[in-house]
Amino acid sequence: xxxxxxxxxxxxxxxxxxxxxxxxxxxxxxxxxxxxxxxxxxxxxxxxxxxxxxxxxxxxxxxxxxxxxxxxxxxxxxxxxxxxxxxxxxxxxxxxxxxxxxxxxxxxxxxxxxxxxxxxxxxxxxxxxxxxxxxxxxxxxxxxxxxxxxxxxxxxxxxxxxxxxxxxxxxxxxxxxxxxxxxxxxxxxxxxxxxxxxxxxxxxxxxxxxxxxxxxxxxxxxxxxxxxxxxxxxxxxxxxxxxxxxxxxxxxxxxxxxxxxxxxxxxxxxxxxxxxxxxxxxxxxxxxxxxxxxxxxxxxxxxxxxxxxxxxxxxxxxxxxxxxxxxxxxxxxxxxxxxxxxxxxxxxxxxxxxxxxxxxxxxxxxxxxxxxxxxxxxxxxxxxxxxxxxxxxxxxxxxxxxxxxxxxxx
Amino acid sequence: xxxxxxxxxxxxxxxxxxxxxxxxxxxxxxxxxxxxxxxxxxxxxxxxxxxxxxxxxxxxxxxxxxxxxxxxxxxxxxxxxxxxxxxxxxxxxxxxxxxxxxxxxxxxxxxxxxxxxxxxxxxxxxxxxxxxxxxxxxxxxxxxxxxxxxxxxxxxxxxxxxxxxxxxxxxxxxxxxxxxxxxxxxxxxxxxxxxxxxxxxxxxxxxxxxxxxxxxxxxxxxxxxxxxxxxxxxxxxxxxxxxxxxxxxxxxxxxxxxxxxxxxxxxxxxxxxxxxxxxxxxxxxxxxxxxxxxxxxxxxxxxxxxxxxxxxxxxxxxxxxxx
Numbered sequence: 232x233x234x235x236x237x238x239x240x241x242x243x244x245x246x247x248x249x250x251x252x253x254x255x256x257x258x259x260x261x262x263x264x265x266x267x268x269x270x271x272x273x274x275x276x277x278x279x280x281x282x283x284x285x286x287x288x289x290x291x292x293x294x295x296x297x298x299x300x301x302x303x304x305x306x307x308x309x310x311x312x313x314x315x316x317x318x319x320x321x322x323x324x325x326x327x328x329x330x331x332x333x334x335x336x337x338x339x340x341x342x343x344x345x346x347x348x349x350x351x352x353x354x355x356x357x358x359x360x361x362x363x364x365x366x367x368x369x370x371x372x373x374x375x376x377x378x379x380x381x382x383x384x385x386x387x388x389x390x391x392x393x394x395x396x397x398x399x400x401x402x403x404x405x406x407x408x409x410x411x412x413x414x415x416x417x418x419x420x421x422x423x424x425x426x427x428x429x430x431x432x433x434x435x436x437x438x439x440x441x442x443x444x445x446x447x448x449x450x451x452x453x454x455x456x457x458x459x460x461x462x463x464x465x466x467x468x469x470x471x472x473x474x475x476x477x478x479x480x481x482x483x484x485x486x487x488x489x490x491x492x493x494x495x496x497x498x499x500x501x502x503x504x505x506x507x508x509x510x511x512x513x514x515x516x517x518x519x520x521x522x523x524x525x526x527x528x529x530x531x532x533x534x535x536x537x538x539x540x541x542x543x544x545x546x547x548x549x550x551x552x553x554x555x556x557x558x559x560x561x562x563x564x565x566x567x568x569x570x571x572x573x574x575x576x577x578x579x580x581x582x583x584x585x586x587x588x589x590x591x592x593x594x595x596x597x598x599x600x601x602x603x604x605x606x607x608x609x610x611x612x613x614x615x616x617x618x619x620x621x622x623x624x625x626x627x628x629x630x631x632x633x634x635x636x637x638x639x640x641x
Numbered sequence: 642x643x644x645x646x647x648x649x650x651x652x653x654x655x656x657x658x659x660x661x662x663x664x665x666x667x668x669x670x671x672x673x674x675x676x677x678x679x680x681x682x683x684x685x686x687x688x689x690x691x692x693x694x695x696x697x698x699x700x701x702x703x704x705x706x707x708x709x710x711x712x713x714x715x716x717x718x719x720x721x722x723x724x725x726x727x728x729x730x731x732x733x734x735x736x737x738x739x740x741x742x743x744x745x746x747x748x749x750x751x752x753x754x755x756x757x758x759x760x761x762x763x764x765x766x767x768x769x770x771x772x773x774x775x776x777x778x779x780x781x782x783x784x785x786x787x788x789x790x791x792x793x794x795x796x797x798x799x800x801x802x803x804x805x806x807x808x809x810x811x812x813x814x815x816x817x818x819x820x821x822x823x824x825x826x827x828x829x830x831x832x833x834x835x836x837x838x839x840x841x842x843x844x845x846x847x848x849x850x851x852x853x854x855x856x857x858x859x860x861x862x863x864x865x866x867x868x869x870x871x872x873x874x875x876x877x878x879x880x881x882x883x884x885x886x887x888x889x890x891x892x893x894x895x896x897x898x899x900x901x902x903x904x905x906x907x908x909x910x911x912x913x914x915x916x917x918x919x920x921x922x923x924x925x926x927x928x929x930x931x932x933x934x935x936x937x938x939x940x941x942x943x944x945x946x947x948x949x950x951x952x953x954x955x956x957x958x959x960x961x962x963x964x
Binding site for chain 1: 668669670672673674677680775776783784785787797798799868871872873874875876878879882884915916920921922926927
């Protein structure tokens with residue numbers, strides 16, 4: 232026998248012989264609960280995809296390593312995540328999901344981006360396997376009659392419902408609003424949601440302004456706002472564009488009773504950049520580590536954030552929390568169903584009403600998040616600090632309305 | 642068998658019939674991989690009509706996937722009550738028509754460029770199309786567009802689209818073969834070898850290039866329509882993809898640039914490597930793919946077909962008795 236053959240045989244034996252022993256020892260400790268999915272770790276959606284991935288890992292690691300697994304129907308389970316990089320490519324994501332289905336995976340987490348979530352959800356739906364996801368908000372995901380797909384956000388056109396609900400509670404009641412959005416998927420969808428929610432709340436829309444995807448100057452829009460001033464100006468766009476608008480409003484002394492900026496004021500850097508002018512600005516806060524919700528696993532949001540920081544150096548974002556809540560939601564649904572059968576877990580998800588560190592989890596019959604419970608809270612900058620002003624159960628301060636004019640903030 | 646052989650279509654159809662049996666024996670994952678292989682092969686061959694035959698390598702053919710897909714979606718959504726088969730035919734006709742018109746318009750200025758200038762200009766065309774699609778409300782690129790399900794209720798959509806891709810890619814391959822063995826094809830090859838000499842010898846180079854460009858764009862657009870239906874919902878990012886632009890070139894590089902079957906072999910190989918072998922790697926699958934491609938191109942610059950041809954030549958020369 233040649234030396235090469237001996238080495239080859241020894242290597243094969245090393246791989247094969249201990250395997251049954253390892254498997255049997257492992258089986259005695261805890262059962263494994265496999266949750267699959269794809270995430271965009273590369274490509275166009277990678278920036279947020281990494282947050283989603285980290286959120287999934289944080290929750291699974293905590294449940295396994297800190298709590299020693301989760302108990303479902305009297306059995307101890309360790310969560311095994313099988314996540315693959317879909318490279319922001321919907322076609323690749325569908326093959327990855329199909330492979331996991333073929334391998335026998337029963338539960339799925341979502342990717343990021345509606346254009347990836349929807350084709351993959353169509354596959355898991357057909358296989359009657361649940362998918363809980365935090366990355367797809369397009370209405371199309373929730374209007375196709377899917378029964379096994381659940382989202383941690385309301386569908387896109389309902390995401391402004393909680394802000395509109397706040398507007399109705401303000402005194403004196405605002406009568407008019409205008410909305411500004413930029414020409415990109417996120418902003419445009421949000422703008423449509425603002426129009427639907429505010430119109431439904433009985434506010435009169437004065438103007439809708441659509442800006443280019445890359446905003447450099449809004450002086451003409453502000454001139455129009457000064458000549459036709461709404462009570463509330465809603466800007467739904469990325470934080471750097473929100474900052475530009477706020478700065479130009481200060482520079483041109485363009486005042487409204489309330490300036491609502493979808494993204495921006497929730498960031499400390501944004502508030503520092505605007506200084507005292509940031510006071511009174513409102514924004515949506517889907518999650519913040521100061522939210523008061525209690526959680527049966529992590530305890531609360533602060534503890535979740537601390538644990539996350541002990542594992543990752545990447546700054547925490549609400550997508551991290553949303554992703555971690557997906558796994559918690561699965562576990563609580565399984566505990567409620569006392570089963571890990573996909574159909575039973577699906578029914579428990581549909582009936583979910585769980586409190587987590589992220590929010591109270593409740594889905595609509597179509598599977599998207601409840602518009603008020605999962606529609607985000609409303610924050611307002613007061614004395615440089617972001618206070619939660621809506622909903623009532625999470626409120627840390629009363630909303631200030633009308634807000635002082637820019638020259639009074641100076 | 643020689644590529645120009647009149648019996649080749651029979652071989653292509655026979656191969657297609659064999660592949661059609663795939664979903665009956667393959668597990669669902671491999672049916673989806675097969676879908677991607679067939680889609681990629683069809684795109685690769687459509688690209689090669691211009692890039693391989695005429696030597697005008699485009700870096701922006703994803704533009705026609707996008708134009709075809711979005712045109713089909715916009716038109717189909719005007720007729721929500723139409724039967725699924727008619728809806729698909731309507732979408733294919735609309736997508737192909739839009740690609741034909743746009744490519745014919747673009748062809749005039751852009752085909753005056755050659756080599757890398759043409760390639761980069763096509764990348765620009767793709768990005769302009771993507772921006773227009775994303776920024777003009779009418780196209781719904783940023784919000785996304787839905788496609789009605791067209792697969793029969795009794796059939797697994799994965800199998801249905803596998804067969805649809807197979808039919809489309811077979812047609813694309815047959816068209817490419819017909820071009821290859823025609824006077825038009827010979828003209829394209831002469832353009833690739835030396836355009837100025839070809840023109841001097843009376844080859845209508847401008848007309849041939851334009852025709853190849855439009856045919857290539859239309860076939861790409863048709864596959865884009867099927868792709869959009871298979872996904873069910875698309876945004877600008879789903880179809881105007883730079884990685885697709887690059888993959889189309891890589892298919893020919895891997896299989897054999899300027900050959901009929903090169904893009905098919907390249908597409909099958911690349912999809913198999915990226916989806917099956919490297920699909921399970923979370924962190925470094927792109928690095929591994931890149932490394933593999935670099936190695937393959939260095940070791941086989943003529944692609945798989947070049948490698949086989951070289952091997953056959955060496956074998957033949959070994960068989961010639963020494964004097």
